[in-house]
Amino acid sequence: MTVRPEILLLVIGMVVVTYIPRMLPFAFLRADKIPERWRGLLGHIPHAALGALLVPGFLDGVAGNPVASIVGILAAGIVLWFKPNILLAMVAAVLVAWPFLAFK
Amino acid sequence: MAEQQEGLRHKMKRHQGAILTGFSEGFPIFVGYFPVAVAFGLLAKSVPLGFLEAGMLSAFVFAGASQFIAASLLASGVGIGSIIVTTFLINSRHLLLSTAVAARLTGTRRLFPLAAFGVTDETFAIATTRPDTYGTPYLLGLNSMAWLGWLAGTLTGYLAGGFLPANLQAAMGILLYVMFLGILMPEVRKDIRVLIVAGLSGALHWGIRATGWLPSGWALVVAILVSVALVDGWKGKGAKHDSAT
Structure with missing residues (x-):
């Protein structure tokens, strides 16, 4: 169970380039000092981000099987429409997508 | 004390x-x-x-x-x-x-x-x-x-x-996508216009990814920023129009 020096170097490099963009906004932004104009723009970001995170990625949610992915996400969507319970939707999606893996 | x-x-x-x-x-x-x-x-x-x-x-x-x-x-x-x-x-x-x-x-x-x-x-x-x-x-x-x-x-x-x-x-x-959908859905039910922003951004992201011009992280950023700017610009125009009438 050792860590090779070149892998340690890789981990440190990845940590640095990943952590800096995460941290900078926290260091410089304050909720009470953001102009009203920007607040509106920032308010849209989560919705736009969720759209872009879902599409087209969900098609490959069940790797290499878009049919199972679509069926699974539809099942989740139906559950979520009636009950905003993410865990319940997760169970439904997996249970429905699983048998579809047989038809590839 | x-x-x-x-x-x-x-x-x-x-x-x-x-x-x-x-x-x-x-x-x-x-x-x-x-x-x-x-x-x-x-x-x-x-x-x-x-x-x-x-x-x-x-x-x-x-x-x-x-x-x-x-x-x-x-x-x-x-x-x-x-x-x-x-x-x-x-x-x-x-x-x-x-x-x-x-x-x-x-x-x-x-x-x-x-x-x-x-x-x-x-x-x-x-x-x-x-x-x-x-x-x-x-x-x-x-x-x-x-x-x-x-x-x-x-x-x-x-x-x-x-x-x-x-x-x-x-x-x-x-599961990860179910989670994203689970976060998005209540927002859409609150305000159906959320679907416009999310849909636009998703379509843009898909398009940009299909071209293969940008690394995946950047495709996401560009899709988000462009759709936010478009929706904001469109809303801004609507607001100006409203105040003029």
């Missing part, structure tokens, strides 16, 4: 409550991350990376897509420098996510470097769509739940990845 102590106790209690709220709102992320991290653990083992090396990646980098890509690049013999540059291209999107998360952060600034470490697509999505603002204790609770799921999944996958039927494991890949 006693008054001061009373105040402190009150504050600690409130912080405790906020951490617990973070834990419970972060639990779906734990569930969503775990199977994906199991897949990462399996991939890391096949590179091959050591148990400790895989654990360090998940514990300290804590950024899923870039870890998968780093592991596959390592396996195909790509140099460390290129992997770090690729990681930067993928993870620079956190600048945007952190901006939105930090913009709603109130209260004490202490521990913000730790709270910033845990910003991911998923913790960002939960934090920024909740109706209230939050302090660092909430973020720490939320993020640590996500982190635990990611790390526990990685180690489990590495040690015992074969314990699940391959089919079930593949089906569980859908």
Whole structure:
């Protein structure tokens, strides 16, 4: 169970380039000092981000099987429409997508 | 003195409550991350990376897509420098996510470097769509739940990845997307226009990805920024129009 020096170097490099963009906004932004104009723009970001995170990625949610992915996400969507319970939707999606893996 | 102590106790209690709220709102992320991290653990083992090396990646980098890509690049013999540059291209999107998360952060600034470490697509999505603002204790609770799921999944996958039927494991890949949909749906039900922003951004992202012009992290950033700008511009025009009539 050792860590090779070149892998340690890789981990440190990845940590640095990943952590800096995460941290900078926290260091410089304050909720009470953001102009009203920007607040509106920032308010849209989560919705736009969720759209872009879902599409087209969900098609490959069940790797290499878009049919199972679509069926699974539809099942989740139906559950979520009636009950905003993410865990319940997760169970439904997996249970429905699983048998579809047989038809590839 | 006693008054001061009373105040402190009150504050600690409130912080405790906020951490617990973070834990419970972060639990779906734990569930969503775990199977994906199991897949990462399996991939890391096949590179091959050591148990400790895989654990360090998940514990300290804590950024899923870039870890998968780093592991596959390592396996195909790509140099460390290129992997770090690729990681930067993928993870620079956190600048945007952190901006939105930090913009709603109130209260004490202490521990913000730790709270910033845990910003991911998923913790960002939960934090920024909740109706209230939050302090660092909430973020720490939320993020640590996500982190635990990611790390526990990685180690489990590495040690015992074969314990699940391959089919079930593949089906569980859908969980992260169910989570995104689960966060988006209540927002859409509140205001149907959310669907316009999300749909536009998704379509743009798909289009940009199809061209293959940008690395995946940048495609996401461009899709988000362009759709936000378009919707904001369109809304701005509508507002001006309204005030003129």
